[in-house]
Amino acid sequence: MSEPANPVAAVRAVLPSLTPAAQAIAKIILEDPGVVVRSTITEFSAVSGTSEATIVRTARSLGFSGYSQLRFALAAAVARDEPERLIPGDLGPDDPITDVIAKVTRAESQALADTAALLRPEEVAEVVDAIAAARRVDVYGVAASGLVAADMSQKLLRIGLSSHPFSDAHLALTSAALLRPGDVVVAVSCTGETADVLVPACTAQEAGALLVAITNNPRSSLAEAADHVLISAGRETAFRPGALASRISQLLIVDCIFVGLAQRTFDTAEAALRATKEAADTFRHR
CATH class of the missing domain: 3.40.50.10490 (Glucose-6-phosphate isomerase like protein; domain 1)
Structure with missing residues (x-):
């Protein structure tokens, strides 16, 4: 299995099929991949409430040889997407229409980019x-x-x-x-x-x-x-x-x-x- 070009998109795609423990890891990656980038495997084990062995198995199920390779891929993804993170992705019921346009555009563009990857x-x-x-x-x-x-x-x-x-x-x-x-x-x-x-x-x-x-x-x-x-x-x-x-x-x-x-x-x-x-x-x- 080759490493996915977009690790965040790959995680989102397989999320429903993961075990509960692996889903806990995946949800952290989706919500804030920077947590993984900043954490050693021991630190991430504490943050996610899962064992180091589960973290390694999850990384391998996503196409990486281990946790270190997952960290490197997420670091690259965060660096690429950092300017776009200035526009939050989730819409709120009271968002003005200007934010609606910006956030929907951001979500659509990201979906297309993730699919292409x-x-x-x-x-x-x-x-x-x-x-x-x-x-x-x-x-x-x-x-x-x-x-x-x-x-x-x-x-x-x-x-x-x-x-x-x-x-x-x-x-x-x-x-x-x-x-x-x-x-x-x-x-x-x-x-x-x-x-x-x-x-x-x-x-x-x-x-x-x-x-x-x-x-x-x-x-x-x-x-x-x-x-x-x-x-x-x-x-x-x-x-x-x-x-x-x-x-x-x-x-x-x-x-x-x-x-x-x-x-x-x-x-x-x-x-x-x-x-x-x-x-x-x-x-x-x-």
């Missing part, structure tokens, strides 16, 4: 190749993730690829059961545990389709089942539940796939974009 280019390229060669692409997602699924499907349609979004589990299962090898399913779920997405996705995979997961949790059931996993990031706050905080990051992943596909199928994609634009323009100017 978590994405592996070779994985995205393999997903692009698979979709480009697919007979059909189904996209599953419910609630906020359902909006992302609809966005992805309409983008694929614009460049001439056969794609269908499903936010209803029964319809998704109906479609999934009829898929076959050469088809691709993209399942979008913040937690990776949403049954309405997970069950149809696994059904499609059993039918022979290739399964791509877009999720915040790399240790979720969906991620474990998927052939390809693309991790999105988003920090949950009082006014932005996890699924809403992840939406902008999920859309970034969708856009990366879309642009990669447009490059991969440039001649047909350009013609399809031109034809669909002309059709829409003609309708608007009737």
